[in-house]
Amino acid sequence: MPLALEGLRVIDCSQGVSGAFCAMQLGDLGADVIKLEPVTGDWLRSIGPYQGGESAVFLQVNRNKRGIGVDLKSPGGRDVLERLIEGADVLIEGYRPGKMGALGFGYDNVSHRNPRIVYCSISGYGQSGPWRDAPATELDVQTIVGANRHLGAPVAAPVRFGFDLAATAVGMAAFQAVMVALLWRERTGIGQHVDTSLLAAFTAVNQWTFSAEHSHDHWEGRTLLGLTDPPDHGFRTADGPALINMRGNEAAWNELLIAIDRPEVLLDPRFSTPQAIMDNVVALPNVINDTLGTWQFEDLRRLVQDRLGGTIVRMNDFDQLVHDPQVAALGMIQTISGHPTAGDVRTINFPWGFQDELAALRRPSPVLGQHTREVLREAGYADADIETLVATSAVYAR
Amino acid sequence: MPDTTQRPAPLAGIRVLDLGQAAVGPIAAEYLGELGADVIKVESPEGDTVRRGRPTLRGMGHTFLGNNLTKRGVILDLKNPDDHAIAERLIATADVLIENFRSPAVLKRLGLGYDRMSEINPRLIYVQSSAYGPRGPMEGMTSNEWFAQASAGVTSVTGTPGEAGEFSRGTASMDWNGAFVNLEAILIALFVRERTGKGMMIYTSQFQSAMIASTTRIAEYFATGQVPKRMGSGRPNVAPDQAFRTSDGYVTASVPHNGFWPKLCAAIGRLDFATDPNYANNDLRVANRDALIAELEPIFRDATTSEWVARLRAADVPVAEFQHGPTLSASLLEHPQIQAERLMSVIETPWGPMATAEPHWKFDKTQARITRPAPAHGEHTQEVLAELGVQTGIR
Numbered sequence: 108m109p110l111a112l113e114g115l116r117v118i119d120c121s122q123g124v125s126g127a128f129c130a131m132q133l134g135d136l137g138a139d140v141i142k143l144e145p146v147t148g149d150w151l152r153s154i155g156p157y158q159g160g161e162s163a164v165f166l167q168v169n170r171n172k173r174g175i176g177v178d179l180k181s182p183g184g185r186d187v188l189e190r191l192i193e194g195a196d197v198l199i200e201g202y203r204p205g206k207m208g209a210l211g212f213g214y215d216n217v218s219h220r221n222p223r224i225v226y227c228s229i230s231g232y233g234q235s236g237p238w239r240d241a242p243a244t245e246l247d248v249q250t251i252v253g254a255n256r257h258l259g260a261p262v263a264a265p266v267r268f269g270f271d272l273a274a275t276a277v278g279m280a281a282f283q284a285v286m287v288a289l290l291w292r293e294r295t296g297i298g299q300h301v302d303t304s305l306l307a308a309f310t311a312v313n314q315w316t317f318s319a320e321h322s323h324d325h326w327e328g329r330t331l332l333g334l335t336d337p338p339d340h341g342f343r344t345a346d347g348p349a350l351i352n353m354r355g356n357e358a359a360w361n362e363l364l365i366a367i368d369r370p371e372v373l374l375d376p377r378f379s380t381p382q383a384i385m386d387n388v389v390a391l392p393n394v395i396n397d398t399l400g401t402w403q404f405e406d407l408r409r410l411v412q413d414r415l416g417g418t419i420v421r422m423n424d425f426d427q428l429v430h431d432p433q434v435a436a437l438g439m440i441q442t443i444s445g446h447p448t449a450g451d452v453r454t455i456n457f458p459w460g461f462q463d464e465l466a467a468l469r470r471p472s473p474v475l476g477q478h479t480r481e482v483l484r485e486a487g488y489a490d491a492d493i494e495t496l497v498a499t500s501a502v503y504a505r
Numbered sequence: 506m507p508d509t510t511q512r513p514a515p516l517a518g519i520r521v522l523d524l525g526q527a528a529v530g531p532i533a534a535e536y537l538g539e540l541g542a543d544v545i546k547v548e549s550p551e552g553d554t555v556r557r558g559r560p561t562l563r564g565m566g567h568t569f570l571g572n573n574l575t576k577r578g579v580i581l582d583l584k585n586p587d588d589h590a591i592a593e594r595l596i597a598t599a600d601v602l603i604e605n606f607r608s609p610a611v612l613k614r615l616g617l618g619y620d621r622m623s624e625i626n627p628r629l630i631y632v633q634s635s636a637y638g639p640r641g642p643m644e645g646m647t648s649n650e651w652f653a654q655a656s657a658g659v660t661s662v663t664g665t666p667g668e669a670g671e672f673s674r675g676t677a678s679m680d681w682n683g684a685f686v687n688l689e690a691i692l693i694a695l696f697v698r699e700r701t702g703k704g705m706m707i708y709t710s711q712f713q714s715a716m717i718a719s720t721t722r723i724a725e726y727f728a729t730g731q732v733p734k735r736m737g738s739g740r741p742n743v744a745p746d747q748a749f750r751t752s753d754g755y756v757t758a759s760v761p762h763n764g765f766w767p768k769l770c771a772a773i774g775r776l777d778f779a780t781d782p783n784y785a786n787n788d789l790r791v792a793n794r795d796a797l798i799a800e801l802e803p804i805f806r807d808a809t810t811s812e813w814v815a816r817l818r819a820a821d822v823p824v825a826e827f828q829h830g831p832t833l834s835a836s837l838l839e840h841p842q843i844q845a846e847r848l849m850s851v852i853e854t855p856w857g858p859m860a861t862a863e864p865h866w867k868f869d870k871t872q873a874r875i876t877r878p879a880p881a882h883g884e885h886t887q888e889v890l891a892e893l894g895v896q897t898g899i900r
Contacts, residue, residue, distance in 0.1 A: 111693050111696065111697050112696070123761070123762075124721060128720070132689070136693060150761075150762035150763070150764070151762075153762060153763060153786065153787060153788075154742060154743060154762065154787055155742050155787070155788055155791065156725055156728040156729045156742055157728060158727070158728040163724045163725050163727060163728030163729075164721050164724045164725065164742075166724065166728075167720060167721070167723075167724035167727075168720070168721075168724075214869070232842050232846070233842065233845070233846035233848075234846075234867075235845050235846060236841065236842045236844075236845025236846050237841050237842060237845060238841070238842040238845075239845075241818065241821075241823075242761075242765070242821060242822070242823045243823060244746065244759040244761050244823045245740075246738065246740070246746055246747070246748075246757045246759055246823075246825070247757060247759065247823050247824065247825040248825075250748075250757050250825035250826070250827050250828075251825050251826075251840075252837070253675070253828065253833040253837070254673065254675065254676070254678070255738070255827075256675070256828060256833060257673070257674040257675040258663065258664070258671055258673065258674070259664075259665060259671070259737075263665070264665070264737055264738065264748060264750070264755070265737070265738045265748040265755050265757070265827045266663065266664060266665055266671065266737050266738060267663070267736075267737070267738045267739075267740070267747075268659075268663055268673045268678065269659065269661075269662025269663040269664075269722065269733070269735065269736070270659065270662065270663075270718045270719045270721075270722060271720070271721045271722070272678055272682065272718050274721065275682075275717060275718050275720055275721075276681075276682065276685060276718075279685040279686065279688075279689060279717075280685070280865050280866060282689055283536075283685070283688055283689060283692060283866060284866040284868070286689070286692035286693065286695075286696060287515045287516065287540060287692060287866070287868070287871075288515070288868065288871075289696055290515065290516070290692065290695055290696055290699070291515045291868075291870070291871055293696070293699045297870065299868055299869055299870045299871065300868070300869040300870075301866055301867065301868050301869075302866070302867045303865055303866045303867070304846070306842065306843070306846070306848060307846065307848050307865040307866070308865050310837075310843065310848045310849060310862050310865070311681070311862040311864075311865035312676060312678060312681040312682065312685075313675065313676045313678075313681075313862075314571055314676065314681075314861060314862040315567070315568065315571055315675070315676040315677060315681075316675035316676045316833070317833060317837050317838075317849070317860055318567060318570075318571045318859055318860050318861055319560050319567045319571075320833060320860075321835070321838070321851070321859065321860035322562055322857055322858055322859050322860065323560035323561065323562055323567060324560060324561045324562060324563065324564070325560065325561075326559070326560035341655065341660075348660070348669070348670070349655075350651055350652055350655045352649070352652070354647070412646075418646055418647055418648070418652065420648075420652045420655050420656045421655065421656070422655040422660045422661065422670060423655065423656055423657070423658045423661065424658060424661040424732050425658050425661060425662075425722070425723065425726045425732050425733060426732050427658075428656070428657065428658045428716075428723075429723070429726070431656075432641065432642050433637055433638070433641045433642060433643045433656075433712065434716075435641075436638075436640045436641025436642065436644075437638045437640060437641055437710070437712070437713060439713055439716055452727070453727040454724075454727075455716055455717065455720055455723055455724075456713075458686045458689075458709060458710075458713040458714050458716070458717050459686070459689065459690045459693065459707055459708075459709060460638070460639065460707060460708030460709060460710075460713075461705065461707055462705060462706055462707075463705070465693070465697060
């Protein structure tokens with residue numbers, strides 16, 4: 108059975124994380140993805156840490172692609188992209204709005220050459236507006252949308268959300284838009300220009316906050332209910348913090364307190380009725396953490412989950428996460444072999460669980476210019492012409 | 506792209522049954538509705554639990570209102586044989602069914618597992634979005650936003666250095682992230698169906714989706730083996746990329762790659778930094794981070810936040826003004842870039858006006874839009890049954 112997008116060709120002209128992530132997902136699903144980088148390489152290659160001399164983040168988001176180096180300012184380089192566009196189904200770009208147009212590869216020109224192409228633009232702030240030309244980072248967008256206003260203490264130094272959530276959100280938003288356009292093309296035979304931005308994707312993800320702030324009957328303010336009233340740090344165990352949820356079951360909380368040998372807590376008016384426990388559960392860690400801190404997480408898990416029917420999860424650090432048996436059971440971490448300098452590279456698997464094989468980890472990220480000659484030959488260039496392009500630095504070939 | 510004409514909805518003609526609760530199922534269905542699908546939210550007589558969550562708007566849970574735009578709402582008690590039969594009739598007409606119960610066993614026990622669904626409708630795409638996935642020691646466990654954040658390691662990398670880790674609050678970020686993945690899965694399956702003519706079942710989980718959100722941090726960990734720490738507003742492998750205290754607040758300044766370093770140096774009036782060998786590239790700036798930040802901090806303290814925003818913007822350096830403070834929505838709605846790109850709007854609902862994000866993609870030949878507010882409980886039961894040709898008494 109072919110992979111989901113087998114037979115489709117994608118040209119990934121983006122640099123950095125988000126466009127690469129979108130193109131990676133298309134490659135995971137079997138598309139033939141060609142990563143087109145400047146002859147000096149994607150700037151992401153210069154961001155550490157490194158494995159075998161290659162940027163670790165670059166390695167993660169550029170798997171399942173072949174790589175070519177092209178100078179789009181040179182006539183020879185432009186000719187290469189023109190030829191590749193003819194056979195392409197999808198083009199992804201993440202430049203400042205207007206830059207691809209200035210190079211002669213805006214949607215109007217490209218779709219004129221190939222009306223079936225799905226052309227995906229990813230920008231920081233969008234294709235229009237007073238900020239259209241401004242550069243945007245993860246931190247900018249987290250700050251502008253206000254995701255980090257609820258972190259840290261009210262007048263202390265800002266705290267960011269430690270995942271690059273906006274960067275992956277816009278990568279997925281771009282993927283969604285491309286897939287919608289491909290579906291539209293199945294119906295109509297026509298391609299489309301789709302666009303999204305860090306700001307658009309992250310505004311969508313943060314809808315709840317500004318929606319709730321804008322209009323509400325009565326609201327305590329900063330957060331959702333219960334265990335996360337700031338600053339809540341969960342319950343302490345001997346192997347680190349954990350969250351416990353007895354799912355509204357007062358008897359289970361009572362049994363927990365007895366099982367950890369703290370029955371006197373039940374006499375505390377904050378915890379002596381079902382409603383009281385639910386209202387004051389935020390205060391419970393401070394009261395029992397000293398005791399819980401002597402329990403190994405696994406023993407507490409058996410008590411809370413197996414005996415009392417509650418749920419408990421560790422607040423994992425990355426060592427714990429990566430070695431978590433649930434991660435292993437789901438195959439969430441795989442190894443791709445064959446990278447010329449990094450060797451075996453661990454990678455986070457795609458998140459869709461199909462019954463048939465519709466996605467696969469087929470090849471590692473390319474080194475710069477690894478497939479330039481191969482791709483140019485496929486595009487119809489004679490070997491002598493390829494060497495001329497290399498010699499004039501219109502392309503870079505490893 | 507200018508939005509002056511009515512363009513067709515790209516997924517017109519697709520029907521989605523949303524049997525989800527709370528977030529990861531319903532939000533994905535909501536996005537399909539924005540793309541033009543006919544989305545029917547199927548609720549039990551008790552209704553989606555987040556109808557009763559806080560805060561509320563004229564008594565209706567805000568979470569429900571925001572997660573269920575574009576849908577019609579029907580009530581079906583799947584344990585009732587007549588309603589069960591109606592559910593099967595709906596499945597026969599549907600393209601997509603999404604639910605986020607703790608495991609596929611829930612619908613299976615109700616006689617609506619994938620075997621039955623695909624027997625009724627071989628073209629149906631069924632997404633089962635659980636907390637922890639279809640296998641493993643945590644299979645079948647329930648979860649919520651906080652458990653999703655905890656197990657994915659959010660708190661290990663979010664917070665002030667030296668202090669305990671924090672949950673990201675406000676929006677349920679792992680819920681929305683999980684919904685994004687669910688939408689991806691559905692779109693992939695719709696495309697495959699164009700080629701094969703067949704539906705399929707897909708498993709997704711909040712746990713896997715949360716690992717996708719941590720992609721870059723985990724990739725860094727794979728290379729170094731070092732457990733990443735909390736860094737306040739900073740980032741482990743890029744410098745500078747953090748907030749700086751100004752004379753009246755905080756501003757964020759970022760040098761995401763080396764092309765921006767000379768621009769920042771110019772903006773802060775320290776061109777000598779641009780030729781300082783200790784700061785010549787990102788690797789060196791990271792290695793010499795402490796010295797670098799110690800040099801930058803007093804510079805930023807010397808002017809106001811708005812002065813810095815102007816200077817860095819003029820120098821083409823990524824910058825943002827940090828706001829402490831209780832509410833943001835009014836200023837975001839009036840933000841010139843949000844307005845120019847039409848990323849938010851205030852829509853009328855039967856419960857009053859509410860602010861919402863507009864669809865997060867733009868298309869030049871088709872159009873996504875918010876077609877209607879969230880439904881009242883069972884608001885469209887009669888209408889949908891009439892469409893099915895089902896005779897009903899008073900329900």
